[in-house]
Amino acid sequence: MDSRQAEIYLVFTLATLFIVAILLYFVFRIIQKQQQLMRVQRQVVKVEMATLEKERARIASDLHDDIGPLLAAIKYRVAVVAPDTERDQKELDLCTDHLNEAIVRLRQVTHNLLPATLERRGLVEAIQDLAASTEQLHPLKIELITDLRVPLSKESEIHLYRVVQEGLANCIQHAAATCFQIKLTADRRALSLQLIDNGIGITKKVPADAHRGRGIAGFRNRATMLGGQFTIDSEPEKGTVLTFVIPK
Ligand SMILES: Nc1ncnc2c1ncn2[C@@H]1O[C@H](COP(=O)(O)OP(=O)(O)OP(=O)(O)O)[C@@H](O)[C@H]1O
Ligand SMILES: [Mg+2]
Structure with a gap:
């Protein structure tokens, strides 16, 4: 060259x-x-x-x-x-x-x-109250499984409570389920909330950002706000599992 x-x-x-x-x-x-x-x-x-x-x-x-x-x-x-x-x-x-x-x-x-209980006695008791009053009105068996010992921040508690409220409302309105399970567990790094029903499953496609702030779109927003992840696992006639994993 x-x-x-x-x-x-x-x-x-x-x-x-x-x-x-x-x-x-x-x-x-x-x-x-x-x-x-x-x-x-x-x-x-x-x-x-x-x-x-x-x-x-x-x-x-x-x-x-x-x-x-x-x-x-x-x-x-x-x-x-x-x-x-x-x-x-x-x-x-x-x-x-x-x-x-x-x-x-x-x-x-x-x-x-x-919910006054949420203010006074925290998330777990507020969910127990919600489950008890819902069971009185609807033929649905609601089970809460939790190992949560320490209280969460007020912000996290209100978001998670609203998620359980809406998950339960959806189960009653759409799922035709007989059981609704709320699993609230925590390890050192993350908190996991799972809402499980044995209903018909989410059959129609849910748009990613349908009517923001409500229903499933609200689940996504709340998970994002808490810096966590939200996933839906659902098959026709095999029920629905909603999972939230939130860093502590
Ligand atoms: N647990 C469930 N089982 C079966 N289908 C469900 C369940 N949860 C939601 N769906 C379906 O997903 C759709 C969207 O739910 P979403 O909560 O976003 O809206 P909605 O309940 O129809 O209205 P909104 O919550 O605004 O009053 C529902 O219309 C329903 O078809
Ligand atoms: Mg809804």
């Missing part, structure tokens, strides 16, 4: 290296931008969910503090009425029954919006 050829070779090599460096730089910038975008999206969803929880708490306390005493007052006034006829007495008894029903329902709604 004479000196002219060596020169051309050198220039060619340098130009190639330069182009590769520019390409690498752009690829790096694109990856950086995407990571930035994902961080912003995660932040937005986090704020949305925090706002949603705050709003739920506000509605729960409004219902509890305004409508609750009002219903109790009406019940009291109805109780002191002395009807003249048997027909009126029957009407009043009917009113009292409806009022009692409304008071119970109001308590259920406020409890769903802001």
Whole structure:
């Protein structure tokens, strides 16, 4: 190779290296931008969910503090009425029954919006409460298996509780299952929550980001928010297993 050829070779090599460096730089910038975008999206969803929880708490306390005493007052006034006829007495008894029903329902709604047990006694007892009250209303056997000893952060507890609430609601609405198992286990590094039913399985394709913040899309958002993973394992007629693995 004479000196002219060596020169051309050198220039060619340098130009190639330069182009590769520019390409690498752009690829790096694109990856950086995407990571930035994902961080912003995660932040937005986090704020949305925090706002949603705050709003739920506000509605729960409004219902509890305004409508609750009002219903109790009406019940009291109805109780002191002395009807003249048997027909009126029957009407009043009917009113009292409806009022009692409304008071119970109001308590259920406020409890769903802001489970007091979760605030006071933590995730495991709140799930036990939810399981017990659901079993009273639906023909479903609910089992909680857990070895969780230490309390989690409030944020994790509320996310995991909402996941169990929605998983159970989905099981009742869609699965036609007879058993629903909640497995909540932890080791030194991660926490795992599995919701298992023996129903018909998820038969239709669930879009990745259907109605954000609700149902299965909400599961994904909450798992991402806790820096964890969410997977669905389901086959027709073989039930559904939802798994969340969250780093501790
Ligand atoms: N445990 C389950 N067994 C069978 N199918 C399920 C189960 N969970 C979800 N599905 C199916 O997946 C779909 C999506 O569930 P998702 O919770 O996202 O929405 P939804 O329950 O239909 O509405 P939303 O939760 O917003 O009220 C359901 O419509 C249902 O077809
Ligand atoms: Mg649902």
